[in-house]
Amino acid sequence: MGFIDIDPELQKSDAIANFFSGLIVDQRNIMPKLGLPQILLGKTRSGLDSGALTSSIIGRMKETGIPTGPLADGTPNAIEELVRIMVEEIVDAIQNDMRVDVAVDIGMLVTSTGANAGGPVASTGANIKPHTGVGIAR
Amino acid sequence: MAFKNPAINSLTESQEQLLSQLGSLKNILTNPVKKNLNIPQNKQISAFDYILKITESTIGQAFVDTLLKKFISEIFNQQSDKLERAILKGIGKSLDKQGLHASPNPDESNESWLLSNALEPLHFAMEAIKALMVKQIIGMIFGPSDKMKHNTSAPVPVPISPNPPSTNEVLNDVVAADSMFSISTSDSNEFGDIEYNAIKLKEQLEKGEVIFTISCQDVKIKLPIDFDEQLDSLISSSIMSLPGQSVPGAQVQTINPAVGFDYISNHVGKETQRINSQENSNAVKKSFLQILVEKILNLLVIAVAPYVTQILTNLNNPVISASIGSLMSSPSRLKNLQKSDPQKFNAEKEFISTMTNALYAILLAIMLKALIKEIKKLIVNALAKRAAAKLQSRLKRLSQIKKNLTNTLEKIEKAKQSAEALKELSSIFDYIKT
Numbered sequence: 001m002g003f004i005d006i007d008p009e010l011q012k013s014d015a016i017a018n019f020f021s022g023l024i025v026d027q028r029n030i031m032p033k034l035g036l037p038q039i040l041l042g043k044t045r046s047g048l049d050s051g052a053l054t055s056s057i058i059g060r061m062k063e064t065g066i067p068t069g070p071l072a073d074g075t076p077n078a079i080e081e082l083v084r085i086m087v088e089e090i091v092d093a094i095q096n097d098m099r100v101d102v103a104v105d106i107g108m109l110v111t112s113t114g115a116n117a118g119g120p121v122a123s124t125g126a127n128i129k130p131h132t133g134v135g136i137a138r
Numbered sequence: 139m140a141f142k143n144p145a146i147n148s149l150t151e152s153q154e155q156l157l158s159q160l161g162s163l164k165n166i167l168t169n170p171v172k173k174n175l176n177i178p179q180n181k182q183i184s185a186f187d188y189i190l191k192i193t194e195s196t197i198g199q200a201f202v203d204t205l206l207k208k209f210i211s212e213i214f215n216q217q218s219d220k221l222e223r224a225i226l227k228g229i230g231k232s233l234d235k236q237g238l239h240a241s242p243n244p245d246e247s248n249e250s251w252l253l254s255n256a257l258e259p260l261h262f263a264m265e266a267i268k269a270l271m272v273k274q275i276i277g278m279i280f281g282p283s284d285k286m287k288h289n290t291s292a293p294v295p296v297p298i299s300p301n302p303p304s305t306n307e308v309l310n311d312v313v314a315a316d317s318m319f320s321i322s323t324s325d326s327n328e329f330g331d332i333e334y335n336a337i338k339l340k341e342q343l344e345k346g347e348v349i350f351t352i353s354c355q356d357v358k359i360k361l362p363i364d365f366d367e368q369l370d371s372l373i374s375s376s377i378m379s380l381p382g383q384s385v386p387g388a389q390v391q392t393i394n395p396a397v398g399f400d401y402i403s404n405h406v407g408k409e410t411q412r413i414n415s416q417e418n419s420n421a422v423k424k425s426f427l428q429i430l431v432e433k434i435l436n437l438l439v440i441a442v443a444p445y446v447t448q449i450l451t452n453l454n455n456p457v458i459s460a461s462i463g464s465l466m467s468s469p470s471r472l473k474n475l476q477k478s479d480p481q482k483f484n485a486e487k488e489f490i491s492t493m494t495n496a497l498y499a500i501l502l503a504i505m506l507k508a509l510i511k512e513i514k515k516l517i518v519n520a521l522a523k524r525a526a527a528k529l530q531s532r533l534k535r536l537s538q539i540k541k542n543l544t545n546t547l548e549k550i551e552k553a554k555q556s557a558e559a560l561k562e563l564s565s566i567f568d569y570i571k572t
Contacts, residue, residue, distance in 0.1 A: 003476045004319040004487060007495040010502060011179050011323075013188040020192065020513060 036130045050091040054084045104133040186321040186498070189505045190428075197512050205508055206427045207400070209501045210434065214272060214396040216265040216380060219257065220500055221438075225446055226252040226260065228493030232465045233457070235488040240457045260449050266294050269376040269395035271441040273369040276402050278437045279430075280361045282346030283309045288444055293377050297452060299444040303468070308440060313340045314470040315436040319494045321501075350406075350429060362405050372398050399430060435497055439490050440469065465489060 058080055061068050070076055108131040114123025149157070183191075193202050213221050230249030233240055241251035270289045277285030286309060288302040303311065313336050342348045349358045362368070376395040406426045443466050450458050450465075458465070467475075467486040475483035 002318045002320050003473060003483075004491050004494055005180075006184060006319075006321070006323065006498065007491075008179060010185060010495060010499055011182065012185045012502075013182050014179070016185060016188055016192075016506070019510075023510075023513060024517060 036132065039132075040130055048091045048094060050084075050088045053091065054087045057083050057087065099138045100135040101138060102133050102135040104131060107131070181323065184321055184323045185502055186505070187323075189502065189509060192513075193505070193509055196516060197509075201508075201512070203427050205505045206431050207396075208508075209431060209504050210399050211394055211396045212500065212504065213434070213438075213497065214268045215394050216268055216376070216392060219261045219264075221268070221442075221497070222257055222260045222264055223253070224493050224496035224500070225442060226256055227496050228489040228491075229256075229446075229450065229465055231492040232489040233461070235485055236461060236464065238457050238461055240455050255455075256450065256453055259452065260446070263297050263445065263449055265380050266292060266296050266377050267442070267445050269373040270296065271438070272395040272398040273373060274441050275434060275437050276361070276365075276369070276398060278308070278312045278343075278440065279433050280346060280348055280359060280402075281343035283344050285346070285361070285365075286312060286343075288441070293374050297445060297448040299447045299451075302444040303440075307468075307470075309340065309343060310470040311440045311468050312343060312437065314468075314473040315440060318436050318469050318473070318490070319432075319498075321432055321435070321498060350426065355410075357406075357410055359406055359409050361402075368401060369398055372401075399434075403427060403430065431501065435494055435501075436469075438497065439466070439493060443468070 058068055061079070066079055068077065068080060108127050109129055110125040110127050112123040112125030114121040190202060193205070212218055227249055230247065230252050233248040238248070240248050243251075270292055274286065274288060283305050287305050288298060288308075316336065316339055339348070347358050347360050349356050351357075372393070372395060376393040379391065379393045381392075403426060447462055447466065451462060453459075464486065466489045469490065472483060472487050472490065475486060
């Protein structure tokens with residue numbers, strides 16, 4: 001700096017960084033909430049398959065210019081192996097280690113039947129309509 | 139001694155896994171610890187440099203040049219009063235610092251009084267003065283010293299102090315202004331050995347052969363031979379294009395005298411092309427614009443001072459007239475005071491500090507406004523492209539699922555047909571019942 005300083009009011013690099021970061025956060029996509037029918041249709045999904053996922057990723061490697069298949073001298077393609085290992089471990093962790101903590105929303109409609117013997121009634125009920133809940137994956 | 143072969147052992151899976159995990163732990167320990175840097179505000183990268191980094195990485199160098207040219211054009215635009223307002227803000231602060239009050243109304247601030255009373259005559263005079271200043275500032279940047287003096291023989295009369303600074307005084311001010319204000323902040327001393335550099339710069343300016351370090355290259359540039367002719371023609375055209383100067387009834391478009399800086403930028407580019415290769419020419423010219431902006435911020439105060447002195451004197455305000463000599467201290471005086479009398483330095487630096495920072499604020503505002511607009515477009519386009527790619531991928535998956543379903547249905551159909559056909563042959567297979 002010279003013998004005339006920049007006014008501290010104009011030293012706003014931090015504020016500029018925060019402003020543009022806010023812009024990027026504001027513009028991010030918010031995933032739409034799924035409706036009940038869409039959620040229930042999830043039963044038809046096939047589930048995670050590390051092999052299929054690996055093939056899918058390797059199939060798109062050409063978009064980045066990364067070569068696929070064994071190298072010219074016959075050695076295995078290390079990047080493909082890395083992708084395969086990473087996917088296997090991640091899928092394995094999701095399928096075997098992941099836990100989803102669920103809370104069911106209030107307001108679930110239940111019909112129940114039970115006998116009255118002049119005292120407290122134990123009854124068995126069932127929800128007549130699908131109901132929503134919220135789950136957090138751990 | 140019998141020759142012994144080195145032992146080679148294969149490792150089991152668990153043995154290999156342990157070695158990998160221990161190696162990974164070691165790797166974590168060798169990684170440098172990420173420090174959360176808490177840099178004080180005055181040591182952080184300057185707003186200008188940071189905006190420059192963002193712009194260069196997202197939009198490109200060409201856009202940076204466009205913004206810098208826009209700033210120069212805005213300052214010297216005869217229709218705009220941004221420069222005049224920056225000057226009057228500086229005068230107002232200078233009066234405040236000296237405890238003087240220009241307005242007879244004690245509730246009216248100095249800046250407010252000046253904007254009401256001095257802005258109009260200053261703006262009117264500056265319409266012609268801006269054209270003169272362009273030539274003078276270019277002369278101050280490149281030398282020689284006789285090209286730095288104030289023009290007292292303009293195509294139209296302009297108010298100027300009866301005793302403008304001499305050539306030598308202007309030269310000393312130009313040399314002092316070289317280390318006056320920087321739009322960068324640096325931990326290290328970016329000006330280096332100031333005294334040595336000042337001596338070297340003075341020698342170069344006297345000769346008119348200044349060495350610029352542009353994009354890490356030292357380039358010696360002299361003014362073109364036709365500089366006086368070109369700039370005098372520009373000054374004349376610019377002044378004659380002002381309303382009230384041209385022939386009545388003639389359709390004349392106002393000429394912004396900032397085109398003089400375009401002329402000199404092109405000259406610098408050509409000179410470097412002559413000295414170096416074509417590729418370097420483009421690199422040099424682009425970086426010269428940043429040097430030019432910083433030079434303008436530092437030299438404007440020298441160019442404008444004698445004109446503003448006279449215009450303020452003409453206001454016939456007793457407070458201003460009495461203090462006119464101390465309102466606008468020159469860069470060389472301030473540089474000397476900084477070492478010899480810091481108290482006086484703090485008192486007298488107000489005009490230059492306020493005016494220069496006001497112009498810097500204008501530069502930042504122009505760059506930020508344009509950058510916000512472009513970054514918003516970039517984010518929207520990037521997200522739209524990402525969403526389109528996601529949709530395409532989803533459609534591809536859905537069509538794959540559909541294809542698989544179709545294949546499955548076809549297989550089921552074929553199996554059914556095969557079973558039907560086999561039934562026809564059952565009379566053969568079941569002929570002999572066991």
